[in-house]
Amino acid sequence: MKLAKNIKSSAIQVLQKEADAVQNLINYIDEDFVTCVEAILASPGRVVITGIGKSAIVANKIVATLNSTGTPALFMHAADAIHGDLGMIQKDDFVICISKSGNTPEIKVLVPLLKRLGSKLIALVSNTKSYLAEHADYVLNATIAEEACPNNLAPTTSTTVHMALGDALAVCLLEARGFSSEDFAKYHPGGALGKQLYLTVADVVPKNLVPKVSESAPLSEIIVEISSKRLGATAVVDNNDQLLGIITDGDLRRMLLSGADINRVKASEIMTKNPKSIAQAEFAIRALNQMKEHNITQLVAMDGDKIVGFIHIHDLMKEGIV
Structure with missing residues (x-):
C-alpha cells in the first residue's frame, strides 16, 4: 500500500513540475519569438533542426510536426553534421539547434560551421547565457527551474x-x-484522420443501391424494397422523384404494433416526413456527427433536390471513421 502511494505521489510531482514549466513558457514568448517566426515565413528555404542525445529525438518530432503543417523541415544529427551531413543545408535554410545547456562540445564545433555557411541560426535553449544562445541569430527561450528527475539530471x-x-x-x-x-x-x-478530412458522402453512397417507392406503394412493395436493398430503409418519392419521406424497419414494426390493416396501408401513411438528409458533397464525418446528434443510423444523401442514395453508419464503420 505504501509503495502504491509513493508511486502515485511521484507521478503527480513529475506532471506538476512539467506542467508548471510549460506554463512558464508563456513568459518567454517575446519579440524575438515573433521576429523568428516572421523570418522563417519570409525565407524561401527550409527549416533544418539539429541536436544531440534526447534533443535529437525532440528535433525529429518537431521536424515531423512542421512537415505535416506546411513548413518544409529536415533533421540533421549534430554529431553527423561534421562528418558530411552539413551538405544538406542550403543557402536560405534556417537551422534550429536544440540544446538544454547550449554548451555541449558537439554544439560548440557545429555553430561556427553553420555561421560560415551563412545559415540563420535559431537557438532553442534552456540556458540563454550559453555559447549557443550568444552566437545565435534568434533565441527561443526554454528556461526551466529544474528537471522532473529527483536528481535533476535526466x-x-x-x-x-x-x-x-x-x-x-x-x-x-x-x-x-x-x-x-x-x-x-x-x-x-x-x-481515419485522413478520411475525416477528405472522404465525402459521395465517396460512400455509390457503393449502395437506392431504395425508393412511390407514396402509394403497398406494404408488400415496401417490404420487398427494404429487404432487397438491405439498408434497413427506403425513401418515398413523388412522380418527379422528389423526396417526400422515409420508411425504416422501425416504422414497419411500429405500424404492425398499432394494429393497422396491413392489406390497405400505403407508404404515405407510415412514412416519416421531412427525413434527415445530407448533401453528397459534404464530408462523411459530418454525416456521422449528424447521425449522432439525431440518434439515427442512416441519412438520405442528396444532390440538390434529387436523392442519390443512403449513407449508413455501417458504411462509415467500414471506412474506419467511426
Whole structure:
C-alpha cells in the first residue's frame, strides 16, 4: 500500500513540475519569438533542426510536426553534421539547434560551421547565457527551474518544454500561412484522420443501391424494397422523384404494433416526413456527427433536390471513421 502511494505521489510531482514549466513558457514568448517566426515565413528555404542525445529525438518530432503543417523541415544529427551531413543545408535554410545547456562540445564545433555557411541560426535553449544562445541569430527561450528527475539530471522537464515550444512555433507558422484542413488532408491521406478530412458522402453512397417507392406503394412493395436493398430503409418519392419521406424497419414494426390493416396501408401513411438528409458533397464525418446528434443510423444523401442514395453508419464503420 505504501509503495502504491509513493508511486502515485511521484507521478503527480513529475506532471506538476512539467506542467508548471510549460506554463512558464508563456513568459518567454517575446519579440524575438515573433521576429523568428516572421523570418522563417519570409525565407524561401527550409527549416533544418539539429541536436544531440534526447534533443535529437525532440528535433525529429518537431521536424515531423512542421512537415505535416506546411513548413518544409529536415533533421540533421549534430554529431553527423561534421562528418558530411552539413551538405544538406542550403543557402536560405534556417537551422534550429536544440540544446538544454547550449554548451555541449558537439554544439560548440557545429555553430561556427553553420555561421560560415551563412545559415540563420535559431537557438532553442534552456540556458540563454550559453555559447549557443550568444552566437545565435534568434533565441527561443526554454528556461526551466529544474528537471522532473529527483536528481535533476535526466532530461525530462527540459525535453517536454522544448517539444512544447516547437509545437508553438509550428502552429504559429501554420496559422500565418493560412494552412487549412484541406491542406492538412493532403499531408495525412492515410488512416481515419485522413478520411475525416477528405472522404465525402459521395465517396460512400455509390457503393449502395437506392431504395425508393412511390407514396402509394403497398406494404408488400415496401417490404420487398427494404429487404432487397438491405439498408434497413427506403425513401418515398413523388412522380418527379422528389423526396417526400422515409420508411425504416422501425416504422414497419411500429405500424404492425398499432394494429393497422396491413392489406390497405400505403407508404404515405407510415412514412416519416421531412427525413434527415445530407448533401453528397459534404464530408462523411459530418454525416456521422449528424447521425449522432439525431440518434439515427442512416441519412438520405442528396444532390440538390434529387436523392442519390443512403449513407449508413455501417458504411462509415467500414471506412474506419467511426
